[in-house]
Amino acid sequence: MNHEVIDGIPVLWAPAPGPLEAALVFGCGARDETFRTLGVTHLVEHLAMSTLPRLHHDHNASVDLTVTEFTCSGRPEQVVEYLAGVCAALGDLPLDRIDQEAGVLAAEGGRAADPQTAELLSHRYGVQGLGLASYSGPGADRITVEAVRDAAARHFHAGNAVLVLTGPPPEGLRLPLPAGTRPDRSTAQPVLLDTPSWREEDVPGPGLALHGDVNDFALFLAVKVLVHRLRETARHRHGLSYDVSEGAALAGRSSGERVIGLDAREGQEQRVTELLWEEALRLAREGVTEEELAEEREGLREIWTDPRAVVHELSHAAAALLFGEEYQDVAARTAALAAVTPEQARQAVADALRTALLVVPCDVEAALVQPDGSPLPRHRCVAHTELPSDGQVFRPGLADRLRFSAARRARLVVTGTGVWAREPDGALHHVPFDEVVAVEVRGPGRVVFGRDTCFVPVLPDLFAGLGPAVRAIDAAVPAELVYHASALRPAD
Template sequence: MTRQHTVIDGVDVYWEQGPAPMIATLTFGCGVRDESFRTLGVTHLIEHLAMSTLPRLHHEHNATVGIEVTRFFATGRPAQLVDFIAAVCEALSDLPLSRIEKEAGVLTAEGSAVCHPTAGVLLARRYGIAGPGLAPWDGPGYDQLPAEAVTTHAAKFFTRGNAVLTLTGPPPEGLRLPLPDGPRMVHEPTPSLLTDGPQWLAEEVPCIGMSLRGPSVSPVDALGLQVLSHRLTEVARKEKGLSYGIDGDRANADPSTTDRFVWVDAREGQEAEVASILWNTARELATSGPTQEELDHELAGFREMVEDPRFVDGDLDEFARSVLLGEPYRSPAEWLEAIAAATPAHVAAALAESLRTALIVVPSEVRLELSDLDGKPVPLGGCATPEWQPQGRVFKPSLLARAMSAAARGARLHLTADGVALIDGGDRHFVRFADVVGVLAQNGSRTVFGRSGCLVPVDSDLFAGIEPVIAAVDAHVDPGLVFPPSAFAS
């Protein structure tokens, strides 16, 4: 049966017949990328506030917040789904703001993330503290979100125009979607802060990972990542016994561009070896391409997946994304056709192109020596610090700090006409006042977070006589971006 469309209470409703029990998914074109550093977590808080109003239910139901969309979904009898959808919409129309403090504590205890932590770090390095790059950050904390930020965000994004309901069956009798009025949102693209070719990063991550930037809907690119994951399983896990889990995901910076991820865990002490296997396996695929047997295997697997009657719900989710976010959409039949037409040369060419955008990340203590497709060394990258030469007034660590720490002896804090900078050994971090996204104010100190992903600690325990720096930060930064430490901070 083909996909059907209707409009109920101003909300687009799409349905296609799937197996019982019925699944209903209310999707909003809103996720973490629509927040700011100062309001990080507000979408998740809204989701929790809405779900907290539901009575005890005896059917499967839940909600998730991702980078690009938020979903409320349930499985059950049609009458149960009617009640669930109506209750969620009514709660979003009149959020129980008195529960903010309690739900902030619940969310802190939950400690969930919108993506794998390794993927989050890769996004933050590519995009800085904005859009998808917000994914790994905690922000000020759930208890630092004012009620006004909650109501403003809900009124902007959780509206009938910015929602799509999908059903694995015809709309049940009595279905209502009493959401507030509002338009479908247009999401501004988040530009990449990196312009050079492949880089590797040493960060606080749980495992090795790689991101590749390319077209948002590209069966050939997706096919290349599938073959890469299969080869990594064969080499890193089965042949060498260095790894257990290989997985991946994606995140879209705009309707036409996506980051595709693959991450690989490693036995302790073998991280550099596994990272080399990841990179060299990808290089080999980009040079020689997969075998026809590998492509045939992936085609058979995809055909088996889409022929499963339960696939209807997943396809409806993808279609809802395309409607809300303006992303290209291909039907399962179109994906099958494109995968069947892909040749080893097509996959190699697509992978070679995307490898020029590659970011590889390893745990902070690991060091790598990698070569790109042209045989040149892959450089060590970092945060995209704006161009800056040491200048302005210089502040050194106190005598006590220098006596206690060799690292402190080389640290220097600079106050310039337009920002603050830190030289810490070989690392340089510079945040212009115009690019500040948040300032943590604590015990006479400030931590300044910059759009590029840099942060500069203006620490009174480390640097002597920094009152002029604190005064400059307070004078130049919007007071709305300044926040105290979270009461839940460890």
């Protein structure tokens, strides 16, 4: 791998077969946003790409949780022109196109992570950083011009960029980005939940998050073994699942999540959930064999040494540079894998299960036990069983209470410190005012979103006489956190 610097931007390149490929990588993604500005990085990317002329070579751009990439392949002069155009656009975004590109984003409807990973990250981190993965936010049409300008200035500059190429930099290559300082990534995002639990969400199958050092090769290999066992069990043996996936999410230097997700045949979600948990417990209890580790090592070696993996390897090195991680080349990673023993792999999973989170599809009852035999607890928004007695109480309208017995239990309580709600089934929700991440205005009503993933609908079709509640919320929540419901999607 070769290192150069062009216009203050590190350039990493290595030869690879085929046309010249390039990726301009920025160290920013959805985790760098807030609930109120969610989608702004994607909007910046769209605005920049909208300025380019019609091109007849491969090119694209993408945003995930941690990075934004502008990619292309073609003849050297095409790559030079594309990168110059992207850099020029990022320095002078066409802000008059925000409305059009907001509509395009609404049509695209993309998310920064798959459903299981997204929900697990929100479960772990709350509605901030990585935890924003499961949210669509206020909507692209509610992102302000000021937010776009701020995101571009903070993240899309030379100090937060790395260029990777599958060949030497072509003649005339310029990267005219404004100067800037790379964001400090030395501190890991704090977790909101570090005890084992499970929760229901709208996901296609169960998912498991193991918190720990994402650079720990013992945990890495153990998860690979677990994925293979689940594929053999859930798919090949029982025919209950098609796909078993795994991935990682970085919350800071080394710290983060290893995630496993499965889909499930309709009606078999409960059994697939049980298989996932049982196999994880079995691995932590009985361990892995040297043969299993050898198989995974060989598979990884094949992937890493494939000539088609050059771009991936360069992007891996770029991310390490952007986030202050130590880059290990293929030889170093292969040696680290070879040093992992079966006991180290078993212990890594056993340690990670102490903070394991499980997400399951709706209507699945995860009656599971932890390694010590105690029940795996279900996560609930509020541990309390009673509403506070010192607030204003709101109930459903009289007609609803007469027609529906369940409505008689529903309550909304507004105190000087926050809002509470009790659902007809008895579940409690609470958002303290000092933990509000956003308030959505829906006509005369409000929806209050809290940092810990709880939200409280304060809506006239649920509760009567809400004027005092709405006034209390509006007085307590900073105006910059309030927005009107998006015109680009129906209320849900």
